[in-house]
Amino acid sequence: MTDIKTNRDKLKENVLELLSNKYFNGIGIVIKGQWGSGKSYFWKNEIANVNKDGKDKEKTFANISLFKVGTVSEIQREIILQLSKSTKFIDSIKKYTGNFQGIIKSGSKIFGLDFSALPFDALLSLFEKKDFKNITICFDDFERMPEKLSLKEVLGYISYLKEDKECNVVMILNEDYLSKLENDSNDAKNYSNNTNAKIWMEYKEKVVDFEFEFSPSHDENLSNIMKTFEENKAIKMLNKSQLLPFIEEYKCKNMRIMRRAILSIIRFEFVVAMEIEQELKINIFLNILNESLKLLCNENPIVFGYDMTGFTILPTPINHHIKMCITEGKLDTQLFIETIKEHNERYRQSDSIINIYQEFTRYAVDNVEQFIERLKTLFQQDYITPPDMAEIIWLLSEYDPTNDLSDYYNKFENKLHTSINKMIENNKGFFSIHLENFRGKCKSNEKLLQILEKTVTEENENHITKTKESKDSIIKLLKKIIAEHSFNEIDKEILQSITPNEWKKLLLDKELEIAELKSIYNISSSTQENIDMMLKELVQGNKFMKFKFKLKGFNFDEEV
Structure with missing residues (x-):
């Protein structure tokens, strides 16, 4: 049986072969691909970790995210700290400085020198080419570099690692982003992109020896x-x-x-x-x-x-x-x-529209009559929902245009009234989503759409009227909005209808706390105006009342 290798397998094989070749020291490898394609995941899980239990245990990797650093000095610091976890590298460091971890963390001195204050570039310069043998440094997140970090400095430092230290370097990037010249160079962001594109093209020849496209399949x-x-x-x-x-x-x-x-x-x-x-x-x-x-x-x-x-x-x-x-x-x-x-x-x-449609379209036979009868039977079931009813009506109008659908439209409207009323009364919160679903089903049939909009308007008005007539319903609505930190358009319309005197009564009857009033104050400009009118009257000439509301975040004109 032939072993079919994926893009990932082939890339892994090539990169590991290059990094294992004893004649290749100081090489630069680019792994490029689209954002989110899994380049970083591939590197960390299938390359950098591959030798932990393998024969090349001496290989050491440092992974530098350019998104997390602001200067080349910070890059150098991150390299030293990551490589210090390697036994081999610690031995090299001790040869020059003694207890390296202690130097970095505690600021201890050796021969009277405080190495914790020593610039990291100076510290790295102590090491020879042989100290970088079997070390690979991977630079990632080029596209997310902070503005204060210069691409030219980063590539210059990568070039230094390759040429002066013969350190293997891997760069993970989206080259389309780096090399694309924007049309509008007057825009600050595009100007930066233009500059980076030119820098990348200038340095690419110096820092890149091998280039791989990472494009895994779905x-x-x-x-x-x-x-x-x-x-x-x-x-x-x-x-x-x-x-x-x-x-x-x-x-x-x-x-x-x-x-x-x-x-x-x-x-x-x-x-x-x-x-x-x-x-x-x-x-x-x-x-x-x-x-x-x-x-x-x-x-x-x-x-x-x-x-x-x-x-x-x-x-x-x-x-x-x-x-x-x-x-x-x-x-x-x-x-x-x-x-x-x-x-x-x-x-x-139950049967479903999906099942009926699947069977109808499965074979190249004329089974329209059976299809129509199954749809009609399904329409009569108690469990059928208004969106499904709308879809059945649309299908019947398409496949059986001579049929009188008046009874179907009437049943749809009745079921729709019941369904929308139940949703509004239960405050379940899927009203807007339900409407979106309905409109999607009805958009191909003008009559269905008219029934939908008419029914929604009527049920909204009925609900608003019923809620406004009951003080308990108003209080229940206010508590729900405050608790859930959310409201819909119907809730908003009801709140806008509450008069200044009604707001005042809710406060004085202790049905609503001052802090609760503040939490719904900004729901709409109309609600805000009515509350402002109420407050102006309530605190007029009463400095203690005014003080209470100020403590809760309300502001008043000087004359109030």
Whole structure:
């Protein structure tokens, strides 16, 4: 069987061969590739650590992030401190200075000299070429260098290490960024890029002997990340073939983004232990992956679910929890479990649009009548959600345009009223997400869109009216906003309708504390104006009352 080597394997083989060649001293190697492709991870885990248990244990590596240093002197200090962990290097240092670690940390003196005050370039200059044998220094994060650190100085120092000390140097960078000349050289940032591009082209010939492109496939990077978390129960339940289509669909080669998406799945590891269908567990994890990539890649490809094995888009209440976890880091585990249990019966017993559509498009046979009948049957089920109803109506209008859909529109509107009312009343927080989902389903059908907007407007108005009529509802809303530090447009409209006298009564009846009032003061300019009018009247001529509010952060005009 032929061993097919990946980009990573070939690069590893080449770099290790160069660094092991006894005739190659003072060579410069560039490993270049796109941001997030895993260059640094590859170097640290597959090159720098490869000899820890191997035959070349004497090889020593120093990894210098240019993002973390501000001067060449700091680079030199970092090199010395990292290399001081090597037994071989310590022996060399002791030969010149004695107890090196003590010198650096305690400022001890040898022969009357304080070596802790000695410049690091002077300290390094004590060492001969032979002291750098089997030492490789890797410079990373060129693109994130602080402005005060000059690229010319860094490359000049790298050239010094190569030529004067015969030290092997590896540079990890995104050359597209370094070498690209920006069009607008008048812009300060672009001017800096122009300058750096010229410096790089000038020094490249001096510091680079071997150049390698690091461009691993989606498959390679995903395999490495999954290997890192192979003991996690959620990752054990999945296989690479289920995840890879999403990575490819989003064209994601950024290893950091992949890792963050996998970490989002891991946060939902508790799903593995839930008593729900195995298919639903996998589908939950795939939805988490899809939402993570959509956010992190800033892309919205057509991942509809019809061609993704085991993947269907979850109902909005479930997806709300997933999106909140990804975007805000919030996860109410118990509420998520309850939401899943509510929908599990549907997944276990019911048909779905995805299944019907998959079967309809699987074979090259004319099965439109069967397809339409299955959609009509599904539409009548109690568990069907308004977004699914909207999609069925759209499909029926496309594949059966002669059919009278009046009854379908009426049922959709009734279900929509119930659904939106329930969401608003329960304050579950997925109203805007639900609306986005609805509009996506309805955008191809003008009548559906009109029904949606009309229903949303009516339910919003009903909710606002009911809340305003009840003092208890107002107080409950205020406490919710204060506790959660968040509000929606409906909440905002209700707060704007509270009059100055109503704000005053809430304060004097001790239903609202001064600090709580301050926390909602800036929600809108209208709310702010009404509170200001109330406060002006409340503190007028009462210096103690004015003092109380000032302590809580309120400001008053001098005449108040």
